[in-house]
Amino acid sequence: MLRLFINYRRQDSEGYAGRLYDHLLRHFEREQVFIDVDNIPAGADFVQALEDAVAACDVLIALIGLQWLTIADDAGQRRLHQWNDFVRIEIASALRMGKFVVPVLVGGASMPSPTDLPEDLVGLARRNAVALGHHSFAYDVDKLVAAIKDAVPANESFKPRPNSETLRRKDDALRGVRSDVINAVASPLYTCRVENGYFPVFGEGSADANLMFIGEAPGKNEAKQGRPFIGPSGMVLDEMLGVINLKRADVFVTNLLLDCPPSKREPTPEEIAFYEPFVNRIIDIVQPAVIAPLGRFATSYVLRRLGLAEHKGKIGELHGRLIRAAMPYGYIHVVPLYHPAVVLYSASQKELLRKDFEKLKVFV
Numbered sequence: 386m387l388r389l390f391i392n393y394r395r396q397d398s399e400g401y402a403g404r405l406y407d408h409l410l411r412h413f414e415r416e417q418v419f420i421d422v423d424n425i426p427a428g429a430d431f432v433q434a435l436e437d438a439v440a441a442c443d444v445l446i447a448l449i450g451l452q453w454l455t456i457a458d459d460a461g462q463r464r465l466h467q468w469n470d471f472v473r474i475e476i477a478s479a480l481r482m483g484k485f486v487v488p489v490l491v492g493g494a495s496m497p498s499p500t501d502l503p504e505d506l507v508g509l510a511r512r513n514a515v516a517l518g519h520h521s522f523a524y525d526v527d528k529l530v531a532a533i534k535d536a537v538p539a540n541e542s543f544k545p546r547p548n549s550e551t552l553r554r555k556d557d558a559l560r561g562v563r564s565d566v567i568n569a570v571a572s573p574l575y576t577c578r579v580e581n582g583y584f585p586v587f588g589e590g591s592a593d594a595n596l597m598f599i600g601e602a603p604g605k606n607e608a609k610q611g612r613p614f615i616g617p618s619g620m621v622l623d624e625m626l627g628v629i630n631l632k633r634a635d636v637f638v639t640n641l642l643l644d645c646p647p648s649k650r651e652p653t654p655e656e657i658a659f660y661e662p663f664v665n666r667i668i669d670i671v672q673p674a675v676i677a678p679l680g681r682f683a684t685s686y687v688l689r690r691l692g693l694a695e696h697k698g699k700i701g702e703l704h705g706r707l708i709r710a711a712m713p714y715g716y717i718h719v720v721p722l723y724h725p726a727v728v729l730y731s732a733s734q735k736e737l738l739r740k741d742f743e744k745l746k747v748f749v
């Protein structure tokens with residue numbers, strides 16, 4: 386399922402934006418077309434909020450009317466040239482993220498020259514524009530939609546519904562990995578598993594989930610039952626899933642370590658190295674469109690695995706970001722999140738976690 390973002394300037398093309406939106410709804414579902422980024426909460430970083438909204442879309446339609454370039458503020462400065470201009474931030478983010486960006490000319494406007502554009506929008510001038518004529522509006526929108534569907538065939542944020550054969554194949558493949566984990570006698574945590582009568586915790590959920598969560602390591606509760614996130618952190622995870630109207634069965638939940646380390650300690654590099662190939666296999670089978678690593682260990686693993694070294698950073702800086710990444714099976718999004726256990730240590734973190742989870746709504 387494609388997602389489109391209509392970028393427009395109110396004073397320049399509000400009417401056209403509304404008309405285009407209505408026409409696009411003949412080709413797409415309502416939830417596929419974004420027209421306004423609203424509800425940016427007080428105190429939030431609005432640049433980040435706009436970037437996140439753009440990141441969740443596959444296509445940005447930049448509506449350009451007669452005054453698009455020249456509208457100025459009270460001081461006579463062109464809005465498009467100001468650092469905090471929403472229109473500019475959205476287009477520049479889409480260009481930077483490699484989204485499919487289409488300039489769409491309305492009201493008889495023509496394409497601005499690169500020399501008239503701020504540096505981060507120059508790439509827009511190289512895109513082939515589509516004009517929407519007053520009398521040929523419907524026909525022109527049909528052409529625009531065909532061009533978009535041609536250029537962006539694959540869905541990046543949703544997977545098609547699997548057929549029963551795909552599900553069976555994936556379930557079988559996951560069973561194969563599970564059995565290898567059970568027999569992983571070379572694991573640095575195998576002795577701990579046996580001595581405590583623990584089970585390995587492989588992960589559970591839909592074998593073809595759109596959304597995969599990767600935690601740090603199972604705790605005692607989980608190892609006693611062989612199921613992920615069933616203790617206090619699991620209660621927080623369930624509550625957060627409820628925020629986005631999902632249940633465990635809709636997603637796949639696993640961990641970076643698939644056995645419980647002793648004394649609630651952090652994973653060691655040796656343990657991570659041992660379990661990584663298993664987790665890699667799980668990802669390759671499920672092929673999620675969105676991976677949400679929970680906490681710093683899982684985040685660092687996912688960024689490393691996806692070759693996203695440039696996003697290195699503390700979880701405090703990365704949480705809630707939507708990062709686009711290439712997998713052999715297509716483009717996906719990575720959304721690092723705080724580990725649900727943060728809420729157990731500091732109740733005030735719950736609101737932060739909830740807000741970050743809300744960002745996943747666009748993928749649900």
Ligand code: URA
Nearest residue numbers: 600601602603613614
């Ligand atoms: N914490 C984790 O990281 N994973 C679990 O499964 C439970 C708690």
